[in-house]
Amino acid sequence: MIPEWMKEVDVGPCSCSAVYHGKKGFVGKTIDGIFSFLQEAFVSETYAKRDGLLQSLDPRAKLISILAVIFATSMVGDLYLLIIVYLATLLFAYLSKVDVLFFIKRVWLFIPIFAGIIALPMVFNIFFPGDPLILLAYLGPGAHIGPVSLPDSIFITKQGVNLAVIFTMRVATCVSSVVLLFITTPQQVLFKSLRSVGVPKIYVLTLEMAYRYIFLLMDMVREMYTAKKARTIKSRSMFDEQKWVGGRMGYTLIRSIDMSEKVHMAMMSRGFNGDVKVMQQFNMQHRDYVAVAAAISLSLLLVLIAHDFIRV
Amino acid sequence: MNDILVNGEAMHIPDGYLGPYTYIALWIIMIPIWYYAGRKLSSELKSRQVPLLALAAAFSFVIMMFNVPIPGGSTGHAVGAAIIGIVLGPWAAVIAISVALVLQALMFGDGGITAIAANCFNMAVVMPFVAYYAYKLISGSTEITSSRRVIAAAIAGYISLAIAAGFTGFEFGIQPILHHTAEGVPLYMPYSLGVTVPAMLLEHVFGFSILEALITALIFAYVQRTDTTLLYGEKSAAQKKKMKTASTA
Incomplete structure (x- = not known):
């Protein structure tokens, strides 16, 4: 028997980091990166063990539901629909006892890098013409950078902003759903549930x-x-370090x-003969079927609206 | 995680960049490739398949954690698909890198779910295959320890990443043609082929590919000095030689 105190899990996110003096080199960055990786994994695990809404669902039901929503979201081009789906992921995070602020931060931390570079140039009229929203500079006719000729004036367009916001929101909503799936499911269970989608x-x-x-x-x-950090007194030439x-x-x-x-x-030596057996103790209950049915019908609805079969 | 994702980011396509036609097409391409790779490996590796591929996948994941100093005081990291293709052979690399990419997509949202097939095609198929055959072609029948093979590994790393980036740029660039509203407003990646392909190629040809070439060569040189029997296809050649000498004796 395992004593009760051993089964207790620390539900608060832990934080671990290394202490530095001076500039972080490639060594410091690597150690830091590994620490934050481990931290992410531990934090996810503490959330996966809470008794929230999504944690209580059958992992297969959850996997299929969230995948359906992601595939449907990838087809949506309407900003309001995307916002609704995004808010729904926040609601589910809240109902699953995930710290909503942590959740938002975790999702948006990557968005500027992912979508920012792509979305930012869209708002100017250089790539896509549109109605001016904010005038940035008047260049006069015949302006150009090198061989590329520029329009008379540079402004932020209404259509461009709309496009960039939809683009970013779609990425954010999808990332939000994946993160939700990952942090509410213990990893070993998540991987096993992949059987249900044909892996x-x-x-x-x-x-x-x-x-x-x-x-x-x-x-x-x-x-x-x-070990390298501990032994380093003076840094060597870059090629030596690369080597x-x-x-x-x-x-x-x-x-x-x-x-x-x-x-x-x-x-x-323990009897493995190449024949893989996966232990599965999942048990679908009524609420799991309800969840799958709800998620799939929502996804279908999204797809139908996206393709203009249903008008809103 | 922020730091380590920056450089790999250009190659990991998130959800929402590619429209359904493109990603579904890539799923249709990838499923038979995965199936064939699985069949081929299970007949080649037998019961060793699972542990070897699991460790190789873990390595493909971890290789991105290694920060390398690059000029300008900054750091970068390699994709690593080229060296895995050279060492394990292209088919084992397909599965190992795919597993690593699925893990990245599930754990960090690094690379999208709908785009898993696209990312696997670029990084787990194009890269290791180009790298493996470029390496084989250039190294020819030279000694396993010859320095020509190190150069071959460097060139393999360089062109495999550049070509994979070109494919990624192409997948981006066909989006405005495939998906737009009736008014011509693009729904996904909005830039045309004329922008995306040169952008991806330039970024890699003068940047990341050089780093990939350097790292591929350095890892290869280390393996060459340490244990050449690990290299794909080489062990069997050594065994053949042994068998030959045994039969003549």
Whole structure:
């Protein structure tokens, strides 16, 4: 029997970080990146263990529902619909006892990089003509940069802004749904539920194992960089440093192939014969069917509206 | 995570960039490729398949964590698909990198769900295949330890990423042709082929591809110094030689 106190989970997100003095070089950045990776994984795990709405659904029902919504959202071109779906993901995050602010931050942190570069130029009339909203500069006729001729004046267009906002919102809504799926489902259960969308058993097992070994390899990489940091007094030339990184990558590659050999032998000695068996103890209940039906009908509705079969 | 995603971001297509025609077409292309790769590997690797591919996938994931110093005081990281293609062979790379990409999409929303097939096509099929065959072609029948093979690995890394970027640019560029409203307003990636392909190519040809070439060569040189039996296709050649000497003796 496992004593009660061992089953307790710390529900608060933890924070771990390394302390630096001075400028962070490539070594510091790597160590930091690995820490934030581990932190993300731990935080997701604490949310996945809370007893919220989405956590209580059958993982297969949840996977299919969220995938349906994502595919449908990718076809929607109407801003209001996108906002409604996005707000729905926030509502579900709230009902699943996920810190909504954390959730919003986690989603939007990536949006500026993802969509910003693409969406920003859309708002000017250089790429797409449209009705002026804000005039930025009057260049006069015949203005050009090198061989590219520019219009008489540069302004932000109404259509451009609309386009950029729809584009960004669509990306945000999709990312929001995926993040919601990931942080409300324990990983091992999430991978198993992929069986229900036709992923073969052998890949489900590969995914599960890959996920576990990522942590082992990450830790190995962190140790290499920490060891380097500890031994470094004076930084060397850039090529020497690059050579060091290349060598460590090669070492990690050799270690992982070598490890796979040992893991294979360990599996064989425990009776593995190449035939993959995935343990499944999922149990669909009425509410899971209701959830799938609701999500699929919502997605169908979105698709139909997007293709103008239903007008709103 | 923010830091490490910046450079790989150009290659990971999020949801909402590609319209349904494009991503569905890429799913239709990818499913038989995955199926064939799976069949081929399970007959080649037998029970070793799962552990080898799982560790290789974990490596493909982790390779992005390694920050490399680049000129200008900044840091970058490699995609890593070229070296995986060269070391494991292109078919094993297809599965290993695909698994890593699925994990990235599920865990961080790094690369979209609808675009999984597109991302896998660019980074798990185009890149390792181009890299593997470029490497094979250039290295020819040289000694396994020859420096020509290091150069071959560098060139393989360079052109494989540039070509993959070109494919990505092409997928972006056909969006305004395929998807627009009746008034001609684009619904997805709004820029035409004339913008996206040169943008993706320039960014990679003068930037990321150089880093990919350097890293591919450095990793290859390390493997070459340490354990050449790991390289795909080389082990069997060594065994053949052994068998030959055994039969003549």
